[in-house]
Amino acid sequence: MDDVEAAADKAQLTGQIRSFMTWLGEGRKLTQAGRIGMTDARHLVELLGTGDKIDPEIGGRVFKTRSSEELGYLTRIVEWLKAARLVRVTGTRLVPVKKNARLLDRPLDLVLAMLEAYPRLGKSLFPRNTWRQSLVGDEFTFIGPELLTRLLNEHQMEMLRRTIDTDITVAIAALGVLGVVDQASGTAGLTDLGRSAIRRLRGMAEPGDPVLQVRITLRDVYDPPVWRQVLIPAAYPLSRVHWVIQAAMGWDNSHMHAFRIGKISYGPDPEGELGNADETKARLADVARVRTRICYEYDFGDGWEHDLIVEARVVAEGGETYPACIAGEGACPLEDSGGAYGFADLKEILAGPPSDERYEMQEWAGEDYDPSHFDLAAANEAVAAV
16 A cells, blocks of 8 residues: 555544444434434544534533534535435435445545545535635535645645635635645645645646647648647546647637547537537547547637547656647637638738738737747646646
């Protein structure tokens, strides 16, 4: 067991989950409101060591705990397990999801499953009946993934912390028991487990992971041709490959897109009228092999078609950033320039003799626009930011 796997196995929440699932067995009866009954709750607070206070005494007065919903940490564990599909509610019973029981013996996969479910914890992290009105609330579905990304960048994390300090403290505390954040120093930095887990969750390549070398060529564009050579983690879904293409080419993502592989089209609108398969569910490694040709179309009006050819399969190296752009030629065409043939006319006008039309096109394109210019460093920086 490597260091990351060992850290996942030792995480506080990992132990609590195992104890909870052992207690749950084949299932337990819930109250009519769908909550764990108070008798079971009292036992679980002690069994799991949640730190929840039952019947707390405040100012010499005892406040009776009437529902397990008032036990914030216990409620969070249960809701987190639901979100990660380790347990589910059937009628008035809480039962295990048997097909995911294997995660209990695979601690790193368990942490990844819990981390993936983390953004769905808005209601339990920031309950509406709390004395403090959170700025996050139900929006945590969108904020949670951003928080995980910011954690990979300490400078961004510090800026975010100053903005919504209390909410961040609450959200980070949940990650602390999962073992992905170290709060002992008071700075809430990522642990080795956290850094590895978030990178895996994002499909980012760890040393030794498979990476595909892909050549992206813009169809029907010549003098010069426009192409890029990129290294993309094989675990990336096509939805993220889309962003790599946009960054490497220099597009600004202002139009629709789709991938075509054989007879199947993938896009961001799987339930839309275009009938595309879901690009977020298709990993590059699953749909592409060496010499596989993929068509990526951007802007259905101008019809910019790109050929993606997998040239080689390599492995990620330590100290390197992926994805990466390693070669290329030609400037990205201007958005809304009329497709390959409109772009050819534009280049001909810009290269022609002075005229009113040339002046208008230069003003529209920008004085510095050069169809033959390609900045590898800038393209690689943009791709790395994906």
